[in-house]
Amino acid sequence: MEAILVENVKSVSAGIARIEYDNKELNEGFVRLMNEIGETNTKLKNQINTVDSCLVIPSWKAWVYSIGLVVLGVMFGKYI
Secondary structure, eight states: OHHHHHHHHHHHHHHHHHHHHHHHHHHHHHHHHHHHHHHHHHHHHHHHHHHHHHHSOOHHHHHHHHHHHHHHHHHHHHHO
């Protein structure tokens, strides 16, 4: 009976050790994944900030260009 109990304890102990090892590996993988996601977000934010001013012009600039073109068009039409 004692041999059976000792083997059961060894079996349960081995199972718990395996679960603990798998849990440790899973946690380390999760931490690496979160670090990679953070680095990717930082890179994307930097790239977006770099091209942000090139993609969309500010509204005040669009109004200045529009008014300037209208004035030039009126002046060009008046003198021709």
